[in-house]
Amino acid sequence: xxxxxxxxxxxxxxxxxxxxxxxxxxxxxxxxxxxxxxxxxxxxxxxxxxxxxxxxxxxxxxxxxxxxxxxxxxxxxxxxxxxxxxxxxxxxxxxxxxxxxxxxxxxxxxxxxxxxxxxxxxxxxxxxxxxxxxxxxxxxxxxxxxxxxxxxxxxxxxxxxxxxxxxxxxxxxxxxxxxxxxxxxxxxxxxxxxxxxxxxxxxxxxxxxxxxxxxxxxxxxxxxxxxxxxxxxxxxxxxxxx
Numbered sequence: 001x002x003x004x005x006x007x008x009x010x011x012x013x014x015x016x017x018x019x020x021x022x023x024x025x026x027x028x029x030x031x032x033x034x035x036x037x038x039x040x041x042x043x044x045x046x047x048x049x050x051x052x053x054x055x056x057x058x059x060x061x062x063x064x065x066x067x068x069x070x071x072x073x074x075x076x077x078x079x080x081x082x083x084x085x086x087x088x089x090x091x092x093x094x095x096x097x098x099x100x101x102x103x104x105x106x107x108x109x110x111x112x113x114x115x116x117x118x119x120x121x122x123x124x125x126x127x128x129x130x131x132x133x134x135x136x137x138x139x140x141x142x143x144x145x146x147x148x149x150x151x152x153x154x155x156x157x158x159x160x161x162x163x164x165x166x167x168x169x170x171x172x173x174x175x176x177x178x179x180x181x182x183x184x185x186x187x188x189x190x191x192x193x194x195x196x197x198x199x200x201x202x203x204x205x206x207x208x209x210x211x212x213x214x215x216x217x218x219x220x221x222x223x224x225x226x227x228x229x230x231x232x233x234x235x236x237x238x239x240x241x242x
Contacts, residue, residue: 013050019215022048024196033200037208046196053209060191060205061227068231072166077179083171083217090221094228098157108182111164118159121151172211174198193220
C-alpha cells in the first residue's frame, strides 16, 4: 500500500469536509445518477462520500493536466451568485474565457453569430476610446452607449474567445443545463462541480459535491486550475519562425 498516496487522499478528504463539500441537498431532490456517491443522510440532507469525490477530483485533475499540456482553451461557466467572482478571477488568472452570468443560447452551437456580436462590441469600444463617435448625434451616442453596456454585460468574458472552446468547466450542471447540452452537441468535454440534484451521467469529468458553498467552489476550482497550469508547464514551446 502506498502510504503517502493514502495520506494525501485522507488529507484532501479532510480539506473537502472543512469547506462543506460533503453536503448535498435534501434526499427528495436527489437525481438517481448521484446515488452511488451518497454515503448517507443527516437531518434529511444527503451526505457525499468524500473518498469517492476525491477519486473523481483526481481523475478530473489528470484530464486538466492533459488539456494544459496541449494548450487547450477552457471556458469557465456559472450563473450562481456564490460562484461568479471566483470564476471570473480564476479564468482571468489563466487567461481563459468565462461566462459569469446568464448563458446566451448559441454561445457554442451558433458561435459564428455570437462572435459577430462580440466583434461589434469590440469595434464600438475601440471607436469610443479613439473619440470616433462624435459623428453621431447625442441621441445616437446614448443609444450606442446602451448597446455597448448590454453587449458588455453579455459577452465581457468571451471577448478573446476566437473559436469554440476545447472544454467547459461549470459550477452546477443542472443550473447550466443549456451550456452543458450545447457542449454535448459539439462533443466538447465537460468538467463540473455538481451536487446531488444534478444528472452526473452526462458529465465527462464530474466532481460530486457541494456546488453552492463558496469555499467548496473555490477549493475545487483552484485545484483544477492548478492541474491545468501544471500541465501547461510541459506544453511544447513553439519554434520561432525566421
